[in-house]
Amino acid sequence: MAESTFMLEVVTPERIVLSDEVEFMVVPAVEGELGVLRNHAPMVAGLKIGVLRYRGTDGITRHMAVSGGFMEVIDNEAIVLAETAERGSEIDILRAKAAKERAERRLQQRTxxxxxxxxxxxxxxxxxxxxxxxxDQRL
Known part of the structure; x- marks a missing residue:
């Protein structure tokens, strides 16, 4: 492990979404965005729906949609246990926009x-x- 990196694992009930060394990450914690660098103090945090971002050893910042869960940081390892997690590069944006429109219609109906x-x-x-x-499309 390089002197400026730590191990990040993102796990859902279905699969390991990511297991790699990263330079930093920012998670959507319940109390707000939470950043993690190498040698971060041990901690556990609840996550909300949002975007997790991280920079790999290649210097590229990538994004991942997560839906709740928890994150634990200890001994230069961060483990995110998420209900769902999808890399930005894997997301079908047209399908996501259709889901957004369906949800907005439901909210407007109020029945x-x-x-x-x-x-x-x-x-x-x-x-x-x-x-x-x-x-991630902008990368």
């Missing part, structure tokens, strides 16, 4: 059959996926 909280979360997930995909 008793619509679960408002669920529709809000669907909108947040779609926005995070779009943001991660668009950011």
């Amino acid at each position: 008793e059959e619509i679960n408002f909280v669920r529709a809000q979360m669907a909108l947040q997930r779609a926005l995070a996926r779009i943001k991660a995909a668009e950011a």
Whole structure:
């Protein structure tokens, strides 16, 4: 491991999304964005729906849409246990935009059959996926 890097693992119930050395990362923590560099103090943090960004050893900053979970940092290793996680480069942006539009329509209807909280979360997930995909398209 290089002197300026640490190990980052992003894991979901389905797969290991990322396991690589990185120079820094920023996660969407419940209390706000949280940055991590090498030799960070040990910690555990809850995550919300949003975009995780990290810079690999190649100097490129990449993005990943995550939906909740936890992050643990200890001994120059950060482990993100997320409900869902998708690399920006893997996201189908047209599908994400369609999901955003569906969620917005549900929120506008405001009928008793619509679960408002669920529709809000669907909108947040779609926005995070779009943001991660668009950011990685610029690379």
